Amino acid sequence: MAEIIIDIEHLSKVYEMGEEQVFALRDVSLQIGNNEYVAIMGPSGSGKSTLMNMLGCLDTPTSGLYTFKGQNVRTMSDDDLAEIRNREIGFVFQTFNLLPRATALKNVELPLVYSGVSADKRRERAEAALDSVGLGDRKEHKPNELSGGQRQRVAIARALVTSPSIILADEPTGNLDTKTGQEIMAVFEQLWLHGKTVVLVTHEEDVARYARRIIRVRDGLVESDTVTT
Numbered sequence: 001m002a003e004i005i006i007d008i009e010h011l012s013k014v015y016e017m018g019e020e021q022v023f024a025l026r027d028v029s030l031q032i033g034n035n036e037y038v039a040i041m042g043p044s045g046s047g048k049s050t051l052m053n054m055l056g057c058l059d060t061p062t063s064g065l066y067t068f069k070g071q072n073v074r075t076m077s078d079d080d081l082a083e084i085r086n087r088e089i090g091f092v093f094q095t096f097n098l099l100p101r102a103t104a105l106k107n108v109e110l111p112l113v114y115s116g117v118s119a120d121k122r123r124e125r126a127e128a129a130l131d132s133v134g135l136g137d138r139k140e141h142k143p144n145e146l147s148g149g150q151r152q153r154v155a156i157a158r159a160l161v162t163s164p165s166i167i168l169a170d171e172p173t174g175n176l177d178t179k180t181g182q183e184i185m186a187v188f189e190q191l192w193l194h195g196k197t198v199v200l201v202t203h204e205e206d207v208a209r210y211a212r213r214i215i216r217v218r219d220g221l222v223e224s225d226t227v228t229t
Contacts, residue, residue, distance in 0.1 A: 002033035011064030024050040039211035090159025094174035129157035149180035
């Protein structure tokens, strides 16, 4: 049995909308182990984005237990949560979230700046991360000098640079054409084959099919959890 990275038990998230309570997640339980490749699917409003925010320690549950590598997330301080987000989770977003005036190299170095890594080490690790996604020759280019697919590769390199336990990707091909999207999914495939844990959040069936396990969410509930081949 692979090491369990994420362990969620009876997790719920309730938002107070005036006098009304809105359940974004209802009694969700699941585990994600080391070197799994998981897609979380669901229509708009299903709760998949709330679940992603929980997994990424961007939000905390109203009730239930979320354990990340043996640590209870609900009892952590804001500083502890920030530490996990910076060191243990590599985020990849649909909109890339790159600094427009910084080079690819500087964008990738950014998480290491927050971690207090020395300038020489930052550069070395950022160059290695860019090489790993096939962008070693674009490190001095700024985002507006790169294609959409190249920008997403920079974002993936930035997610990798801290050697995280898990890559969490939210609609990573949403702003890309079909061919470029396929190229980005091939990058995630290689990351998984090299031992990374990859979790994709998507509403697209063709993107989810790249994963080896598909968790479908509807109305805040896990509707199905299927291992694929």
